[in-house]
Amino acid sequence: GINAEYGDGFIFRLNVGCNLSADMLKTAIVILFTACCIAISFAEKDVVILIPPYDDVIHVRGLDDDASLNTTMEVARDERKLTFSVLAYDPPYQCVVLSINGVERNGTYYWQTLGGGNMKWLTPYIDTYVPKKKEAVLFRLTPWVDDADQDDCEKNPHRCLNGSVAVDTSFWLLISTILATLTRCGY
Numbered sequence: 001g002i003n004a005e006y007g008d009g010f011i012f013r014l015n016v017g018c019n020l021s022a023d024m025l026k027t028a029i030v031i032l033f034t035a036c037c038i039a040i041s042f043a044e045k046d047v048v049i050l051i052p053p054y055d056d057v058i059h060v061r062g063l064d065d066d067a068s069l070n071t072t073m074e075v076a077r078d079e080r081k082l083t084f085s086v087l088a089y090d091p092p093y094q095c096v097v098l099s100i101n102g103v104e105r106n107g108t109y110y111w112q113t114l115g116g117g118n119m120k121w122l123t124p125y126i127d128t129y130v131p132k133k134k135e136a137v138l139f140r141l142t143p144w145v146d147d148a149d150q151d152d153c154e155k156n157p158h159r160c161l162n163g164s165v166a167v168d169t170s171f172w173l174l175i176s177t178i179l180a181t182l183t184r185c186g187y
Contacts, residue, residue: 045133047072051082051100052140054176055183058082069113069137070095070127086126094125100139112142 045065049058049072058081060072067075076082083102086095097111098104105111113122113129115137122137123129131137 045131047131047134048136049073049076049082050136050138052103054138055180057180065133066130068127069122069129069131072131072137073126095127096124097126097139103141105141107144109141109143112140114138114140 044062045067046059046061047063047067047069049060051058058076060076060079060081063072063075070086073082073084077084082100084100085098087098088095097113100111110124113124113126114120115122115129115131115135119136119138
């Protein structure tokens, strides 16, 4: 049978000497831990897309962990947050951005993709790049540069290596984000 002890607290004990309150606490902890593990394993990622003029931030939520940038942009298109077109090379199937929101690349400019913590240049193939959770990906129209002019800061400030002419792209992203935020807040 079950014996009940009264005193400072109310504790049930079985004939085998099992402390039910401690067992219930252990069980609750195990259930909570299991629920957290399941929630983490099914957690989906969110990605932010920034496109000129950078006054609107496109949030794409609920993506699978292995969703490519192309898939991310397709979800944003399906949610009517942007339009885009790609040029697909095959094989292997690799997509390069041709246009975003009606602005097309041409013989002078192409869509450059920047991402990661320091907004570094990413692969031009949006179907092979997989953004991390909560990553911001920035698109900008960048002038085509000949390989010979690649390190010339005056002709290609985005890839300038000596830092004398170019300002880090993260700085420009920060400035544009601050200006957009202040504009939205009415300042």
